[in-house]
Amino acid sequence: TQLLEQSPQFLSIQEGENLTVYCNSSSVFSSLQWYRQEPGEGPVLLVTVVTGGEVKKLKRLTFQFGDARKDSSLHITAAQPGDTGLYLCAGVPGTYKYIFGTGTRLKVLA
Amino acid sequence: SQTIHQWPATLVQPVGSPLSLECTVEGTSNPNLYWYRQAAGRGLQLLFYSVGIGQISSEVPQNLSASRPQDRQFILSSKKLLLSDSGFYLCAWSVLGNSPLHFGNGTRLTVT
Numbered sequence: 001t002q003l004l005e006q007s008p009q010f011l012s013i014q015e016g017e018n019l020t021v022y023c024n025s026s027s028v029f030s031s032l033q034w035y036r037q038e039p040g041e042g043p044v045l046l047v048t049v050v051t052g053g054e055v056k057k058l059k060r061l062t063f064q065f066g067d068a069r070k071d072s073s074l075h076i077t078a079a080q081p082g083d084t085g086l087y088l089c090a091g092v093p094g095t096y097k098y099i100f101g102t103g104t105r106l107k108v109l110a
Numbered sequence: 111s112q113t114i115h116q117w118p119a120t121l122v123q124p125v126g127s128p129l130s131l132e133c134t135v136e137g138t139s140n141p142n143l144y145w146y147r148q149a150a151g152r153g154l155q156l157l158f159y160s161v162g163i164g165q166i167s168s169e170v171p172q173n174l175s176a177s178r179p180q181d182r183q184f185i186l187s188s189k190k191l192l193l194s195d196s197g198f199y200l201c202a203w204s205v206l207g208n209s210p211l212h213f214g215n216g217t218r219l220t221v222t
Contacts, residue, residue: 006153031208042200042213043154050208088153092208096142096161097169100154 023089116214133201
């Protein structure tokens with residue numbers, strides 16, 4: 001069974017602080033995606049990383065795919081209340097399946 | 111543009127009753143379709159996926175089943191609901207492996 005463990009599970013920080021969310025697995029993935037989910041809605045894609053060691057930036061968010069394509073991280077610089085939500089990583093081990101991580105609930109206080 | 115419709119938004123059902131959740135996609139052909147279940151504030155558990163009409167892959171043995179009677183229609187069913195079936199059910203579609211998953215707004219099911 002392929003598992004994706006995210007840490008931390010919960011994170012409550014003040015506006016302006018930096019944070020990093022980790023997504024770890026013992027399995028290799030052909031790609032890894034990060035989603036953000038608001039309450040009562042479906043997740044929305046933030047980014048897809050494909051190449052081992054790849055780094056992608058989306059404004060204040062920086063995503064990195066591990067060299068061995070087993071793990072990933074999401075770093076947020078100067079967090080804002082609008083960043084509040086549930087962050088989910090999802091690994092694609094092959095062609096059709098998307099395996100989601102355990103989730104990280106972020107709350108940014110003004 | 112592509113859209114995904116999922117209904118109902120909320121559902122309260124007694125234990126032992128049947129279930130039928132429907133999902134339809136518009137604006138694309140031959141999508142890969144998915145059913146996920148989410149516990150409160152946690153990750154998504156893959157239940158079923160389908161790469162074509164009548165083709166269903168089950169990921170978790172349970173009392174749920176899925177069907178794809180038409181290219182862009184995906185149905186999640188149960189003959190007899192259990193308390194443990196409560197949760198937030200999400201339908202999603204994608205075009206290719208590695209492409210983004212596009213989710214519906216989900217159905218919150220409470221089994222009483």
